Amino acid sequence: MRRTRVRFAPSPTGPLHMGGVRTALYNYLYAKQNGGDFIIRIEDTDSNRFVPGAEAYIIESLKWCGIIPDEGVDENGKVVETPSEKHPHAPYRQSQRRGIYRKYAEQLIENGYAYYAFDTAEELEQARAEAESKGETFIYNHTTRGKLRNSLTISEEEVKRLLEERNDWTVRFKMPESTTVKMDDLIRGHIEVDSSTLDDKVLWKRADELPTYHLANIVDDHL
Template sequence: MKKVRTRFAPSPTGFMHLGGLRTALYAYLYAKHNGGDFILRIEDTDQQRYVEGAVELIYSSLKESGLYYDEGPDVGGDCGPYVQSQRKEIYAKYAKKLIELGGAYYCFCSKERLESLTDENGNRKYDKHCLSLPKEEVERRLAAGEPYVIRQNIPTEGTSTYEDMIYGTITVDNSELEDNILIKSDGMPTYNFANVIDDHLMGITHVIRGTEYLSSTPKYNLMYDAFGWERPVYIHLPTIMKDATRKLSKRYGDANFDDFVKKGYLKEAIINYVALLGWAPKNNVEKMTVPEMVELFSLDGISKSPSIFDEVKLRWLNGEYIRELSDEDFYALAKPYLESSDINGLFDLEKAAKLLHGRTEVLGEIPEKINWLAKLEKYDPALFFNKKNKTDENFAREILPKIRKYIEEVPAFDNDTLYQYIGGKCAEEGIKAGAAFWIMRIAITGQAVTPGGATEMASLLGREETLKRLDFSIRMLG
């Protein structure tokens, strides 16, 4: 049995879009699950859309996602070059061969003539005008240096059929297909031609790509057949939708891999979530590492229906990954966000990270979760009300001076000592500890919800700041 070889062939037109990342992931998983090779090829034939630095972003996004390719422009291999703009001579050779085989022809039509083919509905289809040119005329015009393109010669009758591993039998009427351009007037190939030549020469056995290519695949198969080459196996993937009616699309600025990393999503969580956009493992597990995905991957689990990108689900999954981190690893990741917050320079960032660890789903939200702590401002005394602890602002007015005294007297200011000391003092004086801690937490934060309890927040603030804030609240209550 032939070794499985899949490829990811992105265009360097910007950031790594999530749809492209999913294609790369599934191609990688299928190859590795079957003991095969995963190849990276850069399809840069559309030079007008080329974005400087995009190739490097493709390399880094794949490697950061754990998708290490066996062959590619920056790692080499036996089938290079792996950049289409460096393969121009190869395409020219095979285009001429396809003309000899009757699968393509030279076209000299002017822009004006092509525009004249537009019908009343604005549709334009080439009429095979140059297919019937005598060989002598073609050679004369080529020798004269006349501009030309090379077009595919599509049969005008019959149907073309192939099998897709996800969607089954696909049949297209040849009359619906057009004699598309294979080689442009600048000598560069179009995607329609280059992908066929490259996939064959690079030994690609399984072509994995989006459903937008379902209807154009028959054109590619006509070229495989004309050359006498074996067709690859086709696996077309369902669309990723932004919502029920709109596709997720990089052309409309929808989020890409780099955007989510900058927002504070972990790379492992992003690639894990992307895996679930159209595929469900047999055991229905949702949280997986890339090696676990390789083990579980099967085409049986791929849906034919479009999947909807759900950032709420991604947030949940990201939170699961964050909670699994050690406090040290979480602090290392959270530190840049804490340093950009209002508490930087005021309080111990490592202590703050420890409090936020179990309450953070997305790292980028850390500043807004903690900025309020930088300064205590006037707050609503109604926050002191707690039905369970039977507290209100009157109780706060009565107990806050005692809490202030405990804070002054406590021998050390770490969380454990604070908790035990204040709890012990409350027991001695017949005060319910839960009630005292509720009042203390509100008094030093002014917030209904905080990332830590009263003594955790006090330990972060330090003795001096805690006393200042207790004094502020005592004055505010009058």
């Protein structure tokens, strides 16, 4: 049987709030009850909302609450950056794992599950405005991606040129069309979601060479 491993993954965008404390406590107690490990992971991929000092404040707050991680943070309260026997999956700060996420983003593209998007902020704003003028809501999905500038609609030569010349492109998930996603949740029970209602989420951004939550969270949980 695999050893129980649970994680609390705060974003350093501000102080730790009570909802975060509750989530950390539930994970910590679950790990201890099952003889497993409680891991801290810092999800600092939102560079626009990053708050200096928030990471240290969060870790110190957890310590004050008696919630001590088994992995991810050392005895001095510092996020571990170098792998060791006790911390084999370091670094535990997502901004230091860029290469890992880029590899998986490219793997998704190669397998047809994602694509490069070259739309500028102005072009996307224009698309939203046009949709609103018709009383519609713009969604970047299977109904609109074919009309926008991405690697699904332009030539390979153009894709290569834009990848080299531009620094504002993104990688988007290619959401399947008309697929019912089914899952059984421990709390909510059986859930079904129509993929047609979901958008093509941005997974990776060239501007800061960072993944979004949608990619980094899944990759780290998988690894």
